[in-house]
Amino acid sequence: DAKTTQPPSMDCAEGRAANLPCNHSTISGNEYVYWYRQIHSQGPQYIIHGLKNNETNEMASLIITEDRKSSTLILPHATLRDTAVYYCIVRVGNKAAGNKLTFGGGTRVLVKP
Amino acid sequence: DGGITQSPKYLFRKEGQNVTLSCEQNLNHDAMYWYRQDPGQGLRLIYYSQIVNDFQKGDIAEGYSVSREKKESFPLTVTSAQKNPTAFYLCASAGGAGNSPLHFGNGTRLTVT
Numbered sequence: 001d002a003k004t005t006q007p008p009s010m011d012c013a014e015g016r017a018a019n020l021p022c023n024h025s026t027i028s029g030n031e032y033v034y035w036y037r038q039i040h041s042q043g044p045q046y047i048i049h050g051l052k053n054n055e056t057n058e059m060a061s062l063i064i065t066e067d068r069k070s071s072t073l074i075l076p077h078a079t080l081r082d083t084a085v086y087y088c089i090v091r092v093g094n095k096a097a098g099n100k101l102t103f104g105g106g107t108r109v110l111v112k113p
Numbered sequence: 114d115g116g117i118t119q120s121p122k123y124l125f126r127k128e129g130q131n132v133t134l135s136c137e138q139n140l141n142h143d144a145m146y147w148y149r150q151d152p153g154q155g156l157r158l159i160y161y162s163q164i165v166n167d168f169q170k171g172d173i174a175e176g177y178s179v180s181r182e183k184k185e186s187f188p189l190t191v192t193s194a195q196k197n198p199t200a201f202y203l204c205a206s207a208g209g210a211g212n213s214p215l216h217f218g219n220g221t222r223l224t225v226t
Contacts, residue, residue: 087155
């Protein structure tokens with residue numbers, strides 16, 4: 001699976017949009033981009049995933065560049081409860097690969113009042 | 114409520130004892146996973162199972178064992194051979210599609226003294 005690069009930490013203001021970048025320059029054509037977040041002492045929470053099109057759900061939006069070498073997770077209106085470590089993961093989306101995820105260090109996001 | 118249940122939340126054992134961590138899911142997912150997380154680190158894959166009565170080693174399987182006798186259950190045994198068993202253990206499951214996201218339980222924090 002392709003490696004990802006994320007900033008180790010970032011702050012954002014409550015009520016503003018939070019834009020979390022992720023670089024995955026070695027991504028292959030059949031690899032999906034997944035985002036998870038982990039609030040302290042809890043299990044990771046799935047946020048969103050995509051292959052090449054932009055995706056949106058009730059939690060966030062995922063913007064993937066046309067060359068697929070980077071993506072941005074957007075939390076439209078950050079709240080204090082969005083403070084967490086956010087993980088960007090790329091992996092092959094087929095059953096033979098076992099749906100395994102490889103977690104890197106993630107981005108520690110602090111939402112400030 | 115559909116979800117993944119890990120029990121207990123906290124577990125304490127003496128060195129040299131085997132201990133079994135429970136993971137149950139009622140999501141009707143085929144695949145289940147065990148991850149380990151050390152303080153300040155990302156998750157590392159211990160074992161995974163894509164179907165009943167079958168499982169594969171992950172990246173750090175030494176000192177651990179699993180069974181998958183039922184679709185709903187994937188217990189993890191931390192044996193006395195595991196050199197550094199104190200950690201946060203996370204169980205996850207995923208549906209049948211190749212790009213299905215993993216859904217995590219809230220973890221068991223194991224302390225061995």
